Amino acid sequence: MKLKVADQLHDVGPHIRMNRTTKEIMQDVVIALIPAFLGSIYFFGIKALILVMTAVTTCVISEYIWQKLRKEPLTVSDWSAVVTGILLAFNVPATTPVWAVMVASVFAIIVAKQFFGGIGSNFANPALMGRALLLFLWPASISGYVSTYHAGADAVSSATVLGLYKSGSQISQFSKWDMFIGNIPGCIGETSKLLLLIGFAYLCYRRVVNISTTAAYILTVLLVTFIFSGEGLFKGDILVNLLSGGLILGACYMMTDYASVAPRVKVTLAVIAGLITAGIRLWGMLPEGVSYGILAANCLSGLVDNLIKPHIYGVNVKKSK
Amino acid sequence: MKDNRLKGIIALAVVTVISFGVIYGSKILVKDNTTNGNTTDNNQNQQDLPGAIDVSGAEGIVSARELTDDSGNVTGYSVVSEAKGFAKPVTWEIIFENDAKTIREVKVVSHAETPGYGANMEEESYLNQFKGIKAPIYLKGQAPASDAGSESGASDTTEGFKDGIYRVESEEMDNGYYYMLTLKVENGAITNVVFDGMNELGEYKSYLSSVGKYVMTEDGLTWKEQADALAQYVIEHQSVKGLAVDENGKTDAVAGVSISINNFLELAEKALEMAATGEGAQNAGGDNAPVSADGEFGEIDAISGATFTTNAILELVNNAYEFIKNYAGK
Secondary structure (H helix, E strand, O other): OOOOHHHHHHHOOOOOOOOOOHHHHHHHHHHHHHHHHHHHHHHHOHHHHHHHHHHHHHHHHHHHHHHHHOOOOOOHHHOHHHHHHHHHHHOOOOOOOHHHHHHHHHHHHHHHHHHHOOOOOOOOOHHHHHHHHHHHHOHHHHOOOEOOOOOHHHOOEOOOHHHHHHOOOOOOOOOHHHHHHOOOOOOOOOOOHHHHHHHHHHHHHOOOOOHHHHHHHHHHHHHHHHHHOOOOOOOOOHHHHHHOOOHHHHHHHHOOOOOOOOHHHHHHHHHHHHHHHHHHHHHOOOOOOHHHHHHHHHHHHHHHHHHOOOOOOOOOOOOOO | OHHHHHHHHHHHHHHHHHHHHHHHHHHHHOOOOOOOOOOHHHHHHHHHOOOEEOOOOOOOEEEEEEEEOOOOOEEEEEEEEEEEOOOOEEEEEEEEEOOOOEEEEEEEEEOOOOOOOHHHHHOHHHHHOOOOOEOOEEEOOOOOOOOOOOOOOOEOOOOOOOEEEEEEEOOOOEOOEEEEEEEEEEOOEEEEEEEEEEEOOOOEHHHHHHOOOOOOOOOOOOHHHHHHHHHHHHHHHOOOOOOOOOOOOOOOOOOOOOOOOHHHHHHHHHHHHHHHHOOOOEEOOEOOOOOOOOOOOEEEOOOOOOHHHHHHHHHHHHHHHHHHHHHHOO
16 A cells, blocks of 8 residues: 555654754753662662663664664664663663673664664664563563662572562561662662652753653552552552552653653553553562553554544634534 | 753752762661561561560560450460571461461561562462461471471481481582482481572572573483482482592482582481481471471471472471460460
8 A cells, every 4th residue: 555645744753853852862861860770789789780781782782783784874872772771771680690681682772673763763662672572581580689788699589569569468578668769679770769750850850751641650550559459449559559669660761752742642651551550460460560561552652643633733623513 | 951951960969969868878777677588677566566475585486466356355366487498587477366276367577588489488379278277387298197206306216317307508609509408207217308409599400400491411311300310319228328429529320310419419418417316307397396286287388499488487387386385375
């Protein structure tokens, strides 16, 4: 089927350009992630530093080699590969083997990003695709969660708070304060909500992200889990669901990508992601669900884009009788 | 725009520094908060509740209290008990009925066991098997006869070894693995030997080899099969004396075994020495597990692939039972 020229023009974005460049936006995201990055090293030791550096380096080199081989314009300098590397490393526990992070990084950049046209054209978040690959192929490689304040060989395997909560076990050994500051087992970049939120505040200040998407995603997850996750309706623990997993990391840094620009579409996708995340947490096999929730919403973005047509400026929606 | 970014970065840096100060300060303020196996809060909570029972001097008992109804009648007992798991203490709350024997419910308070192995203790189906059974508890099929066993766990026999279960583990890691050996003696004879290794990630060598993640040779026996063959040798010969090794730690005494058996030999010899004297013996209910005076006891399933965790659970539940039985005078 041949597309008309007008359709092609309609389908290929961006149509509106801001003064701000991709490079500036990505640099801002990297800056915003620095507090959580420092926190990951503080809580999980040198292994966190190694994983982040490995992921970033592999992502950048993968993108460079791919574009060189394909004789495409080099976009390494736009920092998007750096962001992907950091977020990918943030989504794995400290015990993850370095080789696994390298494989996931190559997959994220080449398969999830470049196969679909590079930045702005990828259908799903590359970092989460990399994590999904590890979960699918080598689940044991990213299931070794460890307690905090341990480094290297001293690391002690531990269940996550969400895992304990889901199984009905006591989680009183983890205070809400510990969950907030990050002193709990989990992926290296997701545990400190305090540091993630500081970075998110910077992004809001810089107007890099729209808080409505983040809010819609978080509120949806909290609402559904509050209703269904307790013993009886409306008895779920909101703070545990908010602070114990990767909800803040996903909502602030991965739900807010630029795949779709229409605000209503973004919020709708955030609600969908929230419903799927909550569904997985409540009734799925996994205790988490953020990555699959966001990836599922990513996959539905084209459909939602088509369903929610933006109002065309200058055209009356309601016809007068 | 640039100025706006600079201001943002400065604010971000300042707030980040303050946040780290708060995080570090909270670490200092909260003692023993370096692992998730911390039970201090739980202990404190129990001690603050009505009906708290003094647990000072009771080994392995973190806290305990009486459960009462509105009229003040004792309806049961709650005991928080802990025992050493694979790496860190495993802590459970065991709730007994007011007969101080029937388990009403158990809850996992904390642990640092390996996901997929010892951490499976959190599964509802595993915890549910404790509901309604009577303490002391044993693994299924391993409850001693009513006249067997003693308080030390070892019983005299007419044979060379004393009955009981003997557990030994390597003190240092060797090529990325800790090794452990469990030897069971019944009626004076070795009836079961389990030899295994565990890596830093908590993965058992037997499991890794059985699923093809730890491959010895393409066509030879897997590591687990070789470990089982070595164990079988000990059961058949009741000794390790025939296991001569070369300079590489390898032996020709067992068909198909090509692994270095130094770790196995070291642990087996240690376990055999213990079995000869009865030192360090456990009965099937864990360390110093009580023998049911009235012949009533409960049986549970082991956690697959998690011997240490299973033993810890047996120990902490039976310790809780002993404590509350003595307290209630029943």
